[in-house]
Amino acid sequence: MNVRQLEYLDALARERSFRRAAEECNASQPAVSIAIAKLEGELGLELIHRHRREAVLTAPGEALVRWAREALAAVRGLTEEAGRFAGVLTGRLRLGVIPTALPAVAGITKELLSAHPDIRLEIRSLTSDEIVDELASFRIDVGLTYLDNEPLGAVTPIPVYEEGYLYLTAEDLPGESVRWGDLDGGRLCLLTPDMQNRRIVEAALRRSGAEVTAVVETNSISALISYVRAGWPSIVPDAWVALYGVPEGMSAVPLVAPEMSHSVGLVTRVTDLPQPLVKAFVESLDPPRVPSSP
Amino acid sequence: MNVRQLEYLDALARERSFRRAAEECNASQPAVSIAIAKLEGELGLELIHRHRREAVLTAPGEALVRWAREALAAVRGLTEEAGRFAGVLTGRLRLGVIPTALPAVAGITKELLSAHPDIRLEIRSLTSDEIVDELASFRIDVGLTYLDNEPLGAVTPIPVYEEGYLYLTAEDLPGESVRWGDLDGGRLCLLTPDMQNRRIVEAALRRSGAEVTAVVETNSISALISYVRAGWPSIVPDAWVALYGVPEGMSAVPLVAPEMSHSVGLVTRVTDLPQPLVKAFVESLDPPRVPSSP
DNA sequence: TCCGATCGATAAGCAACGTTTATCGTTCTG
DNA sequence: CAGAACGATAAACGTTGCTTATCGATCGGA
Structure with a gap:
């Protein structure tokens, strides 16, 4: 049993391909083929379905790769500690x-x-x-x-x-802040529902009784901001504004009542x-x- | 980095001797010497004080062997899972x-x-x-x-x-049981205080107000029982009596009031x-x- | 249906590694 | 001071792991 074999197995599980696994390990494809075959011989098990086009782990392979990763993590820990x-x-x-x-x-x-x-x-x-x-x-x-x-x-x-939330819009805003409730009836651009940030925003709106329409949904905040420029306001984490500043021609004000943070x-x-x-x-x-x- | 090197390091940490470590790993002494030297070279660290007579780990060695054991445990886990x-x-x-x-x-x-x-x-x-x-x-x-x-x-x-406790003596006992309190003033043979069983017995005696003299203290239950034969009663876990039976010429009865178990x-x-x-x-x-x- | 691309297995050659036995210098011990 | 035990070193040897080159098999598209 060799550390290198375990690295190959791990890469193979991740890449589902002998070639790509070899590439990831800076080795040649036969090196991986041979090492895995030898490992299978030592253990007396078939770890990988080879007949398929895609190299997919067998049930034992799936179980063993967890141990391999455990071992590799320890080896990495050892190396780091040495450093x-x-x-x-x-x-x-x-x-x-x-x-x-x-x-x-x-x-x-x-x-x-x-x-x-x-x-x-x-x-x-x-x-x-x-x-x-x-x-x-x-x-x-x-x-x-x-x-x-x-x-x-x-x-x-x-x-x-702590992540706070800003209301970002292309309009000129009169006040220093906007209440969540003020957004009722608004047409916004928001992140897709599979993202936790969206779920946080939804919860805040629901709590303050505001109903909004998500005109645009995206999983990219950059896309989000480009839609703000195009006229659909949005709700963005303050960290984004801290990084980019408030884009030209937009205003960003804290959302209050309540002033929420996560x-x-x-x-x-x-x-x-x-x-x-x-x-x-x-x-x-x-x-x-x-x-x-x- | 090689699994074998880690095994050597682990054995070395345990045995504090290159020779004994080699023996434990079914290898020759130079194999261990060379492997450890190579490992030290790879990591750029001295893992073992060599000048001393006893091979003792350096501080880095001590830290790294913990990771080595972690890795070896994972490798063992992998092997067992394969089996x-x-x-x-x-x-x-x-x-x-x-x-x-x-x-x-x-x-x-x-x-x-x-x-x-x-x-x-x-x-x-x-x-x-x-x-x-x-x-x-x-x-x-x-x-x-x-x-x-x-x-x-x-x-x-x-x-x-659940471990229960029996009063074991060479005398003939009238009743079916003995109360912890009845042992007050007795001269017993007990385990040494570093053993948890003794501390359990002490606590039980203290709770029932009994004071006893530990005439003989031993860390071997066999020795304990031989002293019972010689005339000093003792308190033994019921598992021992279940295994050996009550030795010829002795009696064993449960200790009650309270009937304790751990x-x-x-x-x-x-x-x-x-x-x-x-x-x-x-x-x-x-x-x-x-x-x-x- | 066939051609080309891609996949993984196999072969051969080579360098590096791990292991062994034998031996040396050092250090602790009686 | 002699002997024993320890670890390092040397030399030789077999194995391993890696590489490049190539093969057979499989899948996809014209």
């Missing part, structure tokens, strides 16, 4: 982020990167559900998501900042042996940062 | 047992062994503290210990049987990915067994 002792933290920290928190991610990770220049970051935009999944299967190390809204999996939450923060796997990179990341947040423009 | 799918559960299940529960261990594991003849058992007599330690450092897989008395570590408890059971590491061998063991306990003579 820590050698004075330089190295390795790739894989971060899953919900779309609405993406503008905040640079501010949050700034300290970590400057303190440990050898760390590489991998940022992936994921839904909150995907974050829980990928954490559990060791495909990301840390998630950045809502902490207080919907049930999380078996994760350790670390609050980072806690956004990191989630990590629960473990009694924390990954050094993750530990360094969390410690670099001290004192807790709020998102700010660069 | 499960192949139809035969194989591997060694390492069981740590408090001395007073030793007579029960055969009864508890009987089902597992007959259901899976390829499983090998390793039974080690440990104190309850050691059980928690060795579980955490992956040196045993399951513990058999008291569940309800003193704080356990981060373990999952599974009750197995829960004895298995403890396992908390994990969301249970070891197949451990899982099979726990499932083999269904329905819960009580210790019985063979």
Whole structure:
């Protein structure tokens, strides 16, 4: 049994292709073929259906890859810990982020990167559900998501900042703020219902008795803002405005009555042996940062 | 990085000797020397103080061996799982047992062994503290210990049987039972105070206001019973009597007022990915067994 | 139905690795 | 001071894992 075999198996499970798995591991396709065949021989099991066009794991393969990932995570932990002792933290920290928190991610990770220049970051935009999944299967190390809204999996939450909500429109607004109730009857552009931010907004509107029409739904906040320019107002997280500023010709005012906010923060796997990179990341947040423009 | 290197490191940490570590891994001493040197080279760290006579881990070594054990446990899990799918559960299940529960261990594991003849058992007599330690450092897989008395570590408890207490003496006893209070002023032979059973007995005596003299203290229950023969009564767990029967010329009666019992059971590491061998063991306990003579 | 693309398995050659036995220098012990 | 035990080193050897090149099989589109 070899660590390399486990890496191949993991990549194979993820990519469903010998070629792509080999590429991901910086190896040749036969290397993966042979290594997996040898692993199957050692274990006396078929791990992969080879007759199909798509390389799909068998039931045993599916079960075993979980252990492989567990082992690989430990090996990664070992390597990171070694780097820590050698004075330089190295390795790739894989971060899953919900779309609405993406503008905040640079501010949050700034300290970590400057303190440990050898760390590489991998940022992936994921839904909150995907974050829980990928954490559990060791495909990301840390998630950045809502902490207080919907049930999380078996994760350790670390609050980072409070997300507030702004009303963004192309009109000139008279006041300093808008009440949720004022939006009643409005025609808005909102995120798609599969995104948690949309569900948060819906709940706030419902609580204040406002009914709105979602004229446009999108899962991209950039698209959202472009629709605001085109005339449909929207509700956006304040972090986005902090990053881009208020676009020319638009106004952004806080939504009040009530002034709502939701806690956004990191989630990590629960473990009694924390990954050094993750530990360094969390410690670099001290004192807790709020998102700010660069 | 190689699984074999991690095995060597683990064995080295345990044995504090290159030679013994090599022996434990069925390898030659230079194999271990070279592998560790190579690992140190890869990580850029000194893992072991070599100048001393005793090979002792450095601080980084101590930290890294924890990750190594984590990885090795996952590899073991993978192997066991593979065996499960192949139809035969194989591997060694390492069981740590408090001395007073030793007579029960055969009864508890009987089902597992007959259901899976390829499983090998390793039974080690440990104190309850050691059980928690060795579980955490992956040196045993399951513990058999008291569940309800003193704080356990981060373990999952599974009750197995209730341990009751008998008064064992070489005299003829008139009644069917003895009250704890009746022992006041007695001269007994008891286990040493570092054993949890002794602390349980002390607490029971204190509660019923009885004061006794521990004429002989021992950490071996066999020695205890030999002293009973020699004339000093004692208090023994009922499991021992169930195994050996009441020795010739002695009497054993339950201690009552109150009739006390303590829960004895298995403890396992908390994990969301249970070891197949451990899982099979726990499932083999269904329905819960009580210790019985063979 | 056939051609081309893509997939994974196989073959052959090669370099690197892990292991062994034998031996050396050092350190603790009686 | 002699002997034993320890770990490092050297040399030799078999194995492993990797590469490139190629094959047979399968799927999709004209």
